[in-house]
Amino acid sequence: MERVPVLKIGDILLVSIQIDMEDQVALQLQEDLADRIVATGCHGVIIDISALDIVDSFVGRTLATIASVSRVLDAETVVVGMRPAVAITLVELGLSLPGIRTALNVELGIELLARSRQDELTELDFDEDEPDAAAVSTS
Amino acid sequence: MSDEGQRLPVTTDQDVVRVRQAVRTFSVAVKLSLVDQTKLVTAASELARNTLVYGGGGEVVVTRVQNERRAGIKIVFADEGPGIVDLTLALTDGYTTGGGLGLGLSGARRLVDEFEIDTEPGKGTTITITKWCR
Structure with missing residues (x-):
């Protein structure tokens, strides 16, 4: 069975799907990614689907599951590179991929992850540094 | 000219x-x-997976068709599985008996121009779809 490679670049795991995946290959990718997130402690996952000429409900569901599983493991997933015809077909199929963040290409995906990580860290700092301010604002 | 069909078995993921x-x-x-x-490839993917998962395998025949005005493609998905008991329910968005999203059948129907389903409990299911060139 073929396998989709998972590359680590800094704090990000990058997956570029270049083959027409059998269902088993998609499920394997889901497991591989969960393992790699835990093994590397990466906080971002980018899945490049620019080479896919279709995304059916099975692949769509797998992408949604990957996003949910990564979130539980403290990593954010961005799906990038969806072709226009694929987007039209997905919506007509009835799959709007709720809960999945998207970007037009890998570069924008990396920016999106960096921004959302920054926001998250700023929020944490705020909570730790100013407990009084938080208490006042809620009273 | 219009009956150069291709017959494909559907018994594995690879199929x-x-x-x-x-x-x-x-x-x-x-x-x-x-x-x-x-749209057509996506619909075919959904229905071929149904043939495999719900029908227990079967076969697909892809044919080029032609009417007076346009060319098109007709695809027949046939299995000898358990058939569909409640067709209305099976064609409802979000209804599934197999743990999927319940979009395969209803979604595929939206993606093609013609959609016919012939099913009987215990006798299997045959679905025929057609997509015409604009």
Whole structure:
């Protein structure tokens, strides 16, 4: 069975799907990614689907599951590179991929992850540094 | 001229990939638009998976068709599985008996021009879809 490679670049795991995946290959990718997130402690996952000429409900569901599983493991997933015809077909199929963040290409995906990580860290700092301010604002 | 069909067995995951590839080749040959190619291949993928998962396997026949005005592609998905007891329910968005999203059948119907389903409990299911060039 073929396998989709998972590359680590800094704090990000990058997956570029270049083959027409059998269902088993998609499920394997889901497991591989969960393992790699835990093994590397990466906080971002980018899945490049620019080479896919279709995304059916099975692949769509797998992408949604990957996003949910990564979130539980403290990593954010961005799906990038969806072709226009694929987007039209997905919506007509009835799959709007709720809960999945998207970007037009890998570069924008990396920016999106960096921004959302920054926001998250700023929020944490705020909570730790100013407990009084938080208490006042809620009273 | 219009009956040069291709017959493909559907008994494994790999066969579903082969169905997608065959439908893509036919779609390009009759010059469906890119969006229509994508819709037809996606619909074929959903229905071939249903043939495998719910029908216990079966076969797919892809044929090039032609009416007075247009060329198109007809695909027949046939299995001898348990059949569908409640067709209305099976065609409802979000209804599933197999743990999926319940979009395969209803979604595939939206992606094609013609959709016919012939099923009887215990006798299997045959679904015929057609997509015409614009």
